[in-house]
Amino acid sequence: xxxxxxxxxxxxxxxxxxxxxxxxxxxxxxxxxxxxxxxxxxxxxxxxxxxxxxxxxxxxxxxxxxxxxxxxxxxxxxxxxxxxxxxxxxxxxxxxxxxxxxxxxxxxxxxxxxxxxxxxxxxxxxxxxxxxxxxxxxxxxxxxxxxxxxx
Amino acid sequence: xxxxxxxxxxxxxxxxxxxxxxxxxxxxxxxxxxxxxxxxxxxxxxxxxxxxxxxxxxxxxxxxxxxxxxxxxxxxxxxxxxxxxxxxxxxxxxxxxxxxxxxxxxxxxxxxxxxxxxxxxxxxxxxxxxxxxxxxxxxxxxxxxxxxxxxxxxxxxxxxxxxxxxxxxxxxxxxxxxxxxxxxx
Numbered sequence: 001x002x003x004x005x006x007x008x009x010x011x012x013x014x015x016x017x018x019x020x021x022x023x024x025x026x027x028x029x030x031x032x033x034x035x036x037x038x039x040x041x042x043x044x045x046x047x048x049x050x051x052x053x054x055x056x057x058x059x060x061x062x063x064x065x066x067x068x069x070x071x072x073x074x075x076x077x078x079x080x081x082x083x084x085x086x087x088x089x090x091x092x093x094x095x096x097x098x099x100x101x102x103x104x105x106x107x108x109x110x111x112x113x114x115x116x117x118x119x120x121x122x123x124x125x126x127x128x129x130x131x132x133x134x135x136x137x138x139x140x141x142x143x144x145x146x147x148x149x150x151x
Numbered sequence: 152x153x154x155x156x157x158x159x160x161x162x163x164x165x166x167x168x169x170x171x172x173x174x175x176x177x178x179x180x181x182x183x184x185x186x187x188x189x190x191x192x193x194x195x196x197x198x199x200x201x202x203x204x205x206x207x208x209x210x211x212x213x214x215x216x217x218x219x220x221x222x223x224x225x226x227x228x229x230x231x232x233x234x235x236x237x238x239x240x241x242x243x244x245x246x247x248x249x250x251x252x253x254x255x256x257x258x259x260x261x262x263x264x265x266x267x268x269x270x271x272x273x274x275x276x277x278x279x280x281x282x283x284x285x286x287x288x289x290x291x292x293x294x295x296x297x298x299x300x301x302x303x304x305x306x307x308x309x310x311x312x313x314x315x316x317x318x319x320x321x322x323x324x325x326x327x328x329x330x331x332x333x334x335x336x
Binding site: 031034035038039042049050052053054056057058059060061062065066075077078081082085103 | 189200
């Protein structure tokens with residue numbers, strides 16, 4: 001029960017709070033500039049045209065919702081799972097862009113010019129956020145033992 | 152809590168996935184509703200930056216002169232730092248800054264006028280007289296760096312609007328400042 005003690009009492013809560021704040025801020029910035037975010041999504045050249053604006057409209061409120069859930073602690077495990085899923089998708093998108101040599105603007109925290117080194121920054125940041133989400137998910141009280149401890 | 156822990160992990164994952172799908176659906180609904188209350192709502196079908204910009208430029212063309220289409224527009228010539236520097240210092244023509252105006256205010260190439268891609272209509276109305284007075288002279292456009300496509304888009308727009316001698320300094324502001332050349336604020 002070592003895991004249950006520290007992690008989901010203080011460490012888990014603090015990490016959830018930080019992760020929630022990051023996602024809330026990221027969603028908040030995107031809500032204010034949906035067109036710029038749609039341009040960022042388009043620069044990845046993965047989605048067909050009819051899905052780009054739908055994602056630009058739907059993803060920012062989802063990030064805000066996940067941020068609020070993580071910060072308040074209500075449904076923290078579900079929110080951490082959501083963040084984990086999103087960061088995995090972001091990493092796949094960034095990875096394929098890097099492999100294809102695309103000049104993408106990540107759009108993660110608002111608009112910005114695209115450049116090759118910025119992809120690496122975004123990949124590093126997503127790995128960190130995904131790791132943090134995994135710790136929060138792993139430290140949630142309702143994750144069954146099979147996920148964290150071999151019998 | 153013990154009861155929760157004893158639940159098979161696949162069941163937990165399934166529940167988390169269902170919760171995530173529900174959250175994503177609700178968020179999409181909220182996003183669609185919020186979009187309806189925006190000053191300029193996003194259309195359902197995405198239009199690229201270039202297409203949107205070309206539509207804006209088309210509105211600026213006088214009705215009696217439809218202008219050249221993007222396909223038949225001559226290409227502007229790219230110039231390197233040395234040529235651009237000579238152009239600026241000898242005041243051979245007009246220099247245009249295609250970066251957003253806020254960056255222009257923070258610092259720009261001496262004598263450059265602001266003509267940002269993201270506020271083209273308004274900015275063009277401001278510089279139009281100056282450009283038309285110097286119609287026979289060359290116009291050099293620059294943006295932030297080699298990855299910025301706004302300079303190219305602004306230069307192409309000016310070609311469509313009937314200006315002939317367009318030069319593009321692709322390396323842009325980043326190269327200008329890196330080599331320690333003079334800035335104006």
